[in-house]
Amino acid sequence: MTAPPSALILDFGGVLTTDFWACLRAFEQREGLAPGALVDLVTHDPAGHRLICDLERGAIGQAVFERRVGDRLGVDPAGLLARMAADLRPDKEMLDLAAELRAGGVRVAVLSNSWGSDYFDPYAPWQLDDLADVVVISDRVGLRKPDPQIFTLTVERLGVPAGACVFVDDIAAYLVPAAAFGMRVLHHTDTARTVPALRAAFNP
Structure with a gap:
């Protein structure tokens, strides 16, 4: 046994x-983004996925991530991560x-x-x-x-x-x-x- x-x-x-993914979808809706815009960026887009991986490993800081993702999504980068996690x-x-x-x-x-x-x-x-x-x-x-x-x-x-x-x-x-x-x-x-x-x- x-x-x-x-x-x-x-x-x-x-x-x-x-639910983590529901949290990200709620962010997309609040920011006026197309459904899946953020999720697709960090999971399917090679450059976007590399950014989230670098953030997770500590290879880049939060400000760098927020600026680059904000540019890609066309949203304000200031406080981006806090807004992304707001529904957790x-x-x-x-x-x-x-x-x-x-x-x-x-x-x-x-x-x-x-x-x-x-x-x-x-x-x-x-x-x-x-x-x-x-x-x-x-x-x-x-x-x-x-x-x-x-x-x-x-x-x-x-x-x-x-x-x-x-x-x-x-x-x-x-x-x-x-x-x-x-x-x-x-x-x-x-x-x-x-x-x-x-x-x-x-x-x-």
Whole structure:
């Protein structure tokens, strides 16, 4: 019989928060952009995708990202990241489950691709250091998902084997290197499905 896992690694945006992509779509609507303008820029456009990757790795600062993306979208770059994240809200059920599992002895980590922290810190309202034993933010370590090294770093900081970890992310592509590293993985599409799946995993 396989032993239950002893550590939980959670993505931030879209897992501990409300839907990340819905947040970006709301920004597009507020700014008067065509539907998908921002999402397509950072996911499908090569130059735009490179900008978000550089921001997440800390290779460029927030002001540079905002200026270049603002130019591409034709919107005011001042405070752009804060406006992009304005509709993110805590997912209380996921946050409560993380706290409950941690209180029961499960090691908890937050592993997030970041939008930087020069002037705007999207993590501040969540007080992640109180929620988790380990917090790995991409721009602070110079690595981003899906780079396998960021999973290695997170497991090392947790102090448990990869096989003892469950990794939860709303982006399926990020689960692939985690699974290859030996982690159990869970694709988060809906809190109502994720919560019972995690309860079952940690309390078989």
